[in-house]
Amino acid sequence: MALRDRLRRLVQKPGSVDLAPFRAIVDEAGRREDRVRALTDAGLTAEAAALRERDDPAGLCAAGREAARRALGERPYDVQLVGTLALLSGHVAEMATGEGKTLAGALAAAGHALRGRRVHVLSVNDYLARRDAGWMGPLYELLGVSVGWVGQASTPAERRAAYRADVTYAPVSEVGFDLLRDRLATAPGDLVLPEPSVALVDEADSVLVDEAMVPLVLAGAAGDDEADPRYAGLVRRLRPGLHYDTDDEARNVQLTPAGAREVERALGVDLYAAEHLGVLTAVNLALHAEVLLHRDVDYIVRDGAVKLISEARGRVALLQRWPDGLQAAVEAKEALAASPSGEILDSVTVQELIGRYPVRCGMTGTAMAVAGQLTEFYSLEIAVVPPNRPCVRADEPDRLYATSADKEVAIVEEITAAHAAGRPVLVGTGDVAESERLGRRLARAGLGHVVLNAKNDAAEAAIIAEAGGPGAITVSTQMAGRGTDIRLGGGPATAVAGDPPGTSPADAGTTARELVAAAGGLLVIGTGRYHSSRLDDQLRGRSGRQGDPGGSVFFTSLQDDLVTRYAPGERSDAAAGADGRVEDRGAHWIVGHAQRVAEGVDLELHRNTWRYNHLIGLQRRDVLAERDAVLRGDRGDRVMAEDVPGRHAELTAVAGAEAVAEAARQVVLYELDRHWAEHLAYLADLREGIHLRSLGRGLDPLIEFNRDAVPAGKRLLADARASAAAAFGGLTATAGGIDLDAAGLKRPSATWTYLVHDNPFGSLDERTLRGLISLFKPARRPR
Template sequence: MAVGTLFSRLLNRPGAAASSSFRWAHAALKQIGDAEKELKKLSDDELRDAAGDVYGDGEPTRAQHIEFVGIAREAGRRALDERAFDTQILGTLGLLSGHVVEMATGEGKTLAGAMAAAGWALAGRSVHVLSVNDYLAGRDREWMLPLHEMLGVATDSIDQNTPADDRQRAYAAPICYAAVNEVGFDLLRDRFIERDADQRIEEFDVVLVDEADSILIDEARVPLVLAGSTNTEAFDAELPRIIAELDPDVHYEVSPDNRAVSLTGAGLDAVEERLGGIDLYGDDSDRLSAVNIALYAHALVHRDVDYLVVDGQIRLVSDSRGRVAQLQRWPDGLQAAVEAKEEVSATASGEILDSITVEELINSYRSICGMTGTAVAVGEDLREFYGLEIAVIDPNVPCVRDDEEDRIYATTAAKDKALISEVRKHHRLGRPVLIGTRSVADSERLAEQLTSRRIDVEVLNAKDDKREAEIIAKAGAKSAVTVSTQMAGRGTDIRLGGDEVVDLGGLVVIGAGRYHSSRLDDQLRGRSGRQGDPGSSVFFTSLDDDLFRRVPEASRLADAADESGRVTHRRAAPLLEHAQRILEGENTAIHRDTWRFNQLVQKQRSLVLDKREGIRHDGVGQSEVIEGARDSIVDDAIEEFGEAAVHAGLRDALLFHLDERWVEHLEFLNDLREGIHLRSLAREKPHEAFNIESIKAFETFWPDVLSSTIDTVNNAEFNENGIDLVGHGMRRPSSTWTYLTTESVSSSDIESFVRRLGKKG
């Protein structure tokens, strides 16, 4: 019996009609299972042909998706010796229907994603599978290669070392695995090409996002930057030394949320005196920004927490991943300030040619789907910013992990002592222990305390993550103790070391403090209890932790601590959860704020890119330039060098001035946004003020491009290749470079700014 006929018969059974919710996928499981016996009879070639025949030319139907996943399950069984669980089948159907799929750690998201990517590709779509880093992208592509070959789908991957020509080939494959930042960088590079042959990415069709909550929410606002005309960003080396001499109790104040710092009146006087008696709010006001940035770098940016110093260079640490953030740097002079503070060589900076946020990149795709272990908590955000819905997939085997209540202590010292005692207890029993920490400094402090008690410890943090897979592979062995920074996005499951470990109770997960997001807590917990394994989890927190410091009333709970320093007051746990919700709400508000600012910029960028394509392919702007040029200059050039050469020269000149004008406009918008919130002091709405100013500035964009191009035509010389732009001093950057930046950092919030003005006056 033909496969198509078999599925048609199965799908026509009573009760198999698709419903309006994801329940249709659950209803299809029996149909898929019933087809499995017939699919096993097919040869490999017949199975491959069947996969290629599933989808027609139109929009894929649910019936076709159901038919395909049955074939994909059989292909996985043969190629990988992995028969997809029903939960993985549901995950695949969720991805094929454009959902963000929530599947717990250890449930096999990689296989579900690979099957879904193949389905999209066989339906005639171009698929990018985006991961959080190069390692996972390359690993997953190689891991799933036999499956994709069995299904007859070609795949490729890129990383930061992939040459330009190879990138074009990789993106042309039906399925391309890549890190999200690499695709973003290539999109930026493509915006400045002058010839079609240089374009790396032909289309943004389907994106399947691994660790979707991390990429779509945690890193949504991260700008990816293309820069040129490199130089060295100098910073006054005297300022970090002056700031380091200030007394934090006298000279500056840190806001309760640890996001802002400001000089007090005494601090302002002290800095002005040390700088030679200058007036920072008078004739020397240009130094005020540098002083504030140096203060921010000193008080709020911490070594081995926010960054590392590696081989004489500053390396930022990703808060949501607990590892070095490759190619990432701070904006607004903060990078240079931290480099001056640590007395390392200043890195190159440059003129920003263009930038794009991760959110803008993802929304460039026609179809979006994704998978993660923790999506429900950000369901509203996914719906608001991407129009995505969540499909929650229950575990293949129910989770039996024992999640204990938080143990809360008055001080960090008391917390550490109790945590070490808990580790020693489980270590004596032989249970493996995983300790999750907030920072490199925390991981090293706890590891040192454990080592001093003769407990062998493996440390996994941003300083050395090259042994990541090896360390995690051993973390479930009997008596193993592993200390790690953030586990989200690690991409490797911790498997228990045999029946003996199972009998002992499985992996113990201990959190050394709550993270800023409950999702990251859940990611850590999820390392234990995978696929029905036994296990337990508990978090140790203290009133000194950042989260508790966000709620002033928490400090009063210290009086309720017992002799061991443990706080058992009934208000303690609710306050901790309240603080976490506050921070999650603040992050959503910032995301929404960033999104609102970016809306107009995106529209203006889209208009510029459309104009650029028109210049390249349709001669847009040339008639206006010819009309505005000096009499006969263009006609004379055509007569001497030919029409093709002259039009090529006009095109190149228009492209140069359009790109140059966009860089200027982008710089204006960045400067405008830096100070726009101060408009609230004048009772203006910042977003409205930003839109009014940016629209006004953009009104002259195209006229300026035409005017500059006309000046070039009037003064430059034509030749057989067009116009000698270089000879006329119009040079493009000799090289471009890419990096990620953090969001803009302000040295003070509006209230502290106003307070300083008041003290100065």
């Protein structure tokens, strides 16, 4: 036994879960397969129903495998069942692209449901939630498990019905928005979201790490936050170096003395006078929008609106916007109408949302790179599930060039050679602008191609379906979370491992597949390293699915944004070849060093943001506990009877106890919600300003934040109760009831939800943390 354990540790990835117990269960399921296959459909459903009474993972695997075979035409591989068992055990299953995560996740969701738990399968967008719920529907039906899905356009009634199902597919943002709306409900019947039980997260690393601290916001109407177009026109005329300077990372910009004088001359104001603080803020926002935010890199303009681009996915970040002032400044820059803005009524981060679920699990193709964060923030371990067939993809070493121009020439040459050989090529670029620039180069070279980016992501499925065809050239921004596979030879894509039902070697697509395989399979080209090695691996993993031949290579340069931003002090004196290529090991080390620094800074930012949000979460928990007692019970009525007994008695004598109890509920709920919204605004201002105080005195910003935030949180409930008592004391009653409108308890006339995109320049604490770059000193560069 000891020898076997030592051997297992040698071949198992460090830090990953031992798969041996799962494999033993799968073996047992295999021994039951013939018996289960002999059952009728009704008998199979009854077999699954019996699992509600006993914990039998082998029985689940056997029944689930047979149900998938009958309902979907797919017999899950053993490794898919291993992934299912990992999810049932509360782990993150790392499964390569094309290995059938969708089916493994569905079987796990059914297993959790058969254990009596309500399961939310959280995806990254509406499309995947709707697709997977419909795709896996026949499987769930055969196992006797109900399924529903929620999308952005779902009505409250449709949401309630979907959440009543055993398994509900939904974008993580929609679940968060439903939670926020429920927190403002004024009657128990208005609630939509049930108590959390199991969260099964698709693309777990993207959701749980990349988007962990993205706030989901519920806002109330307060008019448009328009930016004066004069400021946009003014900063457009300013000259870099003379009127403003940017930092080495191009993440901050500030007026020079000459710039300040030019602005003051144009506006006719003393820019730094206290009474003109608003003008100074507006000018700075306009300057940030003009200089640091770039169209087709940070955002696109579509349908007369600014659409933000997700850095992690290279697609439009649905429902996301920057903080109101910056959003308005970008809209003014582009001469667009201002979008609505208003008071934030409540917010929740993705990390806080997921943390509500007692049971958490997930699946992705790249988890081990963030295993530490998944353990630190979610107490999740990784189960690395091997592929069904060994990966034979050939991953070449990076090709490094001295300049970006040399790199782009080499990329086009590589694509041209692969295309001439009939080999399909997938090119992963960093942003929309780069994808279109490369597209223009390919067009000049006479190469037919398709560009997939945030501007045409609606056509994604059709583009991906043909990306594996002979000689196809597809240029795409980030491939993470696209939910579809690239099949050699082209054809409809699917996320389930194995060929679709009805295919055979004689099918028409076989010839094309053989041609592509003979040419070497899909070639993946990266136009530069991403800020995270996970994103590199996600792009690389699009080739070599299910043992297919394939290859990958990344082209980098010493002028790439990754290098200039995260290793600005590193220089290489190595000579470049005639084509600009650099072979020096030390130069290659610089690129890897820059990526490691970027990953380290991102982790520290995550930790730092979590420390602030943890306190806010604790304060929110106390408020919500009080609110729930008022909403669902008689606490509001009892509190008002204690605080204003005379008025309570008078109102009861006139309007009756029931009407008074309802009035007390509405008054207390209103004041709790109002005080919480004001508290959130106070904390936001406190966090942004605390650094001006702490940095000047050499104090810890977090300690200084807590010094003010903790007492304010402790006063909140008492202040809300006092306000409620005052408002209740002013109520008037008639025999017909109590007039709440006269008391001024007016909630916002409209509410809406959105995600606050990370401020691209960061709050002051984040800007301070960027000093970490200088702390990531190189150990010793290879020569």
